[in-house]
Amino acid sequence: MSIGIYFVTPDGCDDALVCAALAGGAGLIQLRDKTATEAEMVAQARRLLPLCRAAGVPLIVNDRLEVALASGADGLHMGQGDGDPAQARAALGPDRHLGLSIETQAQLAAMPKGAISLIGVGPVRATATKPDHATPLGLDGLAQVVAHSPIPAVAIGGVGLADIPAIRAAGCAGVAVVSAISGADDPQAATRDLVNAWRHA
Ligand SMILES: Cc1ncc(COP(=O)(O)OP(=O)(O)O)c(N)n1
Ligand SMILES: Cc1nc(C(=O)O)sc1CCOP(=O)(O)O
Numbered sequence: 267m268s269i270g271i272y273f274v275t276p277d278g279c280d281d282a283l284v285c286a287a288l289a290g291g292a293g294l295i296q297l298r299d300k301t302a303t304e305a306e307m308v309a310q311a312r313r314l315l316p317l318c319r320a321a322g323v324p325l326i327v328n329d330r331l332e333v334a335l336a337s338g339a340d341g342l343h344m345g346q347g348d349g350d351p352a353q354a355r356a357a358l359g360p361d362r363h364l365g366l367s368i369e370t371q372a373q374l375a376a377m378p379k380g381a382i383s384l385i386g387v388g389p390v391r392a393t394a395t396k397p398d399h400a401t402p403l404g405l406d407g408l409a410q411v412v413a414h415s416p417i418p419a420v421a422i423g424g425v426g427l428a429d430i431p432a433i434r435a436a437g438c439a440g441v442a443v444v445s446a447i448s449g450a451d452d453p454q455a456a457t458r459d460l461v462n463a464w465r466h467a
């Protein structure tokens with residue numbers, strides 16, 4: 267599986283920002299909004315789905331299984347405290363993506379076999395985007411976790427353009443970013459630069 271650049275939305279994300287990431291070549295989108303109501307997230311996911319489908323890019327919902335199901339999204343991302351992955355897999359069915367956050371080797375070893383299709387490993391570095399993040403792994407720690415993963419992994423947390431060669435060399439299927447795209451003056455160009463760096467790493 268090759269994902270490349272995985273755009274995770276910031277709180278209050280404008281649909282236009284997702285369009286810019288799609289136009290720049292993002293290979294996966296996660297709707298993550300810690301401030302939105304369930305109804306707002308369902309409505310936004312329903313608006314974004316046709317845009318993502320037109321680009322051939324899956325749309326995944328963060329945290330909220332009900333939103334993923336009600337919107338018909340292509341999957342769900344869960345953290346360690348976000349419920350039982352086996353139950354989420356049963357509700358999602360066999361074909362949709364189910365991502366799980368992995369912060370340590372022990373969490374990887376304890377991961378329920380079969381339910382998860384993708385892991386997000388991090389944070390690589392401290393990041394203000396997720397104030398409650400776990401202890402940073404660094405690029406070496408990332409590589410150690412990914413080396414033991416039986417399923418595709420993406421790196422997340424405080425990463426950007428300069429990290430892409432090391433992240434790819436670690437065996438990741440992609441890199442998940444918020445601020446490297448959302449904080450750029452030109453999000454489409456920033457995504458394109460990340461995509462090109464990924465392709466040439
Ligand atoms: C791809 C990816 N990896 C990790 C996370 C973090 O999930 P979680 O630990 O549940 O934290 P929140 O994002 O819910 O604050 C993620 N969202 N995506
Ligand atoms: C959503 C998220 N999860 C993380 C984890 O470590 O699990 S770090 C993170 C935020 C990533 O944002 P940025 O690219 O701006 O650092």
Ligand SMILES: [Mg+2]
Binds near residue numbers: 348
């Ligand atoms: Mg979560």
